[in-house]
Amino acid sequence: MNMEIIQPFINSLDAVISEMMRCSARIADVTMEQGSYQRTGIAALVVLSGDIEGRIILDMDAAAASQVASDLSDIAGAPTDESTREIVCELTNMVIGNSVTQLNDRGFKFRVHPPEIFMIDVGPRGTLNSETVLLRFELPKGAVYLNIAVHANSAALVGSPA
Amino acid sequence: MEFKPLTSADQPKIRFLVVDDSVFARKNICKMVEAFGGEIAGEAGDGFAAVAKYNETTPDIVLMDITMPKMEGIEAVEHIVHDHPEAVIVMVSSVGYQDNILSALQKGARHFVQKPVKPEAFYEIIRYVLSENPKPSQTAEVEAQS
Numbered sequence: 307m308n309m310e311i312i313q314p315f316i317n318s319l320d321a322v323i324s325e326m327m328r329c330s331a332r333i334a335d336v337t338m339e340q341g342s343y344q345r346t347g348i349a350a351l352v353v354l355s356g357d358i359e360g361r362i363i364l365d366m367d368a369a370a371a372s373q374v375a376s377d378l379s380d381i382a383g384a385p386t387d388e389s390t391r392e393i394v395c396e397l398t399n400m401v402i403g404n405s406v407t408q409l410n411d412r413g414f415k416f417r418v419h420p421p422e423i424f425m426i427d428v429g430p431r432g433t434l435n436s437e438t439v440l441l442r443f444e445l446p447k448g449a450v451y452l453n454i455a456v457h458a459n460s461a462a463l464v465g466s467p468a
Numbered sequence: 469m470e471f472k473p474l475t476s477a478d479q480p481k482i483r484f485l486v487v488d489d490s491v492f493a494r495k496n497i498c499k500m501v502e503a504f505g506g507e508i509a510g511e512a513g514d515g516f517a518a519v520a521k522y523n524e525t526t527p528d529i530v531l532m533d534i535t536m537p538k539m540e541g542i543e544a545v546e547h548i549v550h551d552h553p554e555a556v557i558v559m560v561s562s563v564g565y566q567d568n569i570l571s572a573l574q575k576g577a578r579h580f581v582q583k584p585v586k587p588e589a590f591y592e593i594i595r596y597v598l599s600e601n602p603k604p605s606q607t608a609e610v611e612a613q614s
Binding site: 321322325326378380381382383389392393395396399400401402403404406407410411415418419420 | 489490491492493495496499535536537561562563564565566567582583584586
């Protein structure tokens, strides 16, 4: 997968975590994934359509989810399963929204659909023609995963800026 | 951080309608609005509900998300401004590319704030929008002072 597409997601996740949780998210690993997606903690999924199509899952392991729910309890109230899912969903919205903004400003035109909580343990592997990249970020407590399964829509890209 | 209230003690508070499909995002924005000395007139979780809630509460300012189910924020702006050309709407969205911003402004939104929202910047934008679109009570006060 093109690094030009991946880099905005790395930048955005760090920026959003830094603004909302006052800590940094260090990129720890980048791997190519094969097969079905295995959820590790609390996850939210966003679908993209347009020049770039596919889906992105942000997945926080239990330690990271617990930390975020605790750090943001002054806004969301005492941590519960529901409030933690709401926070993860909104963080996903912000990370993907900021990434998409950067990609749009580089000439890729596409639409973001509202995030949905991803409840099943094993999910789809994107689409048949998508490469899947798994980014692992370390927080002071726990880890966050971004599973990106997207591909360029060659039909939509005709006539788009380079 | 402390903020000077948006209105003086003898003026009615500025009333906000907060529209976002995320409960957490609404709580976050409502908390900021209250820290600015504003009042929450209502909340809505999608564009359809926002249009209905606007008609019901006629707020001073609407804070409107873009990416929402049922009806997106930009379409809701178009409906609200069609019926209420005086409506003051500020878009608050994580998706901040130029096409989106331009489209929202063309439909009648007055400003745009990108998430994650920084309270200090948000406060200044709300003050700016209010100064450009004062409530009648604020206009009277300005005229009395001049």
